[in-house]
Amino acid sequence: MKDAPAEPVNNETIAQTIDRLGAVIPDYPQPGVVFRDLTPVFADGPALRGVVDALIAPFEGRFDYVVGVEARGFLLAAAAAYASGKGVITVRKPGKLPREVFAENYSLEYGEGTLELHRDDMPAGSRVLILDDVLATGGTLAAAARLLRKAGAEVAGFGVVLELGELGGRERLGDTPVEALVRY
Secondary structure, three states, X not given: OOOOOOOOOOOOOHHHHHHHHOEEXXXXXXXXXXXXXXXXXXXXXXXXXXXXXXXXXXXXXXXXXXXXXXXXXXXXXXXXXXXHOOEEEEEEOOOOOOOOEEEEEEEEOOEEEEEEEEOOXXXXXXXXXXXXXXXXXXXXXXXHHHHHHHOOOEEEEEEEEEEXXXXXXXXXXXXXXXXXXXXX
């Protein structure tokens, strides 16, 4: 982990900032997996601002709400909603939402999962931008999109900080635009 704040060095790009600040953890959460930890990027104010600005810029004027997928997606979505003046919607793991929900089951890299969304968080026809930290196999983001469509939303696009291209997640998201700040 680095100690210095992420003031742009030699006018580095946001991808270079992410690469410089991000931590790489081998064999986590299981042997053979390389985990790319973005928390040092999020902890740095200028870097977080740069990430958020870069995530929402391609979708400007095309969304009414920003959706964050539990858990790191919440950080990005809240910051993006604030920066864009839009509302934020949370897609959660089961049992975390107190009112009536839509639910969607899905497969992920290491098992099965379920996502939930309050049925009344937004009016039908709302345009949503879905944000998360990493696009891997695409299972979680595809499930979030199905869930939001159940609620009557139009998915304007997906924004992620990192995309692990070799895992083919983009293909699971269909024709919906995907913006990744860094691709591995």
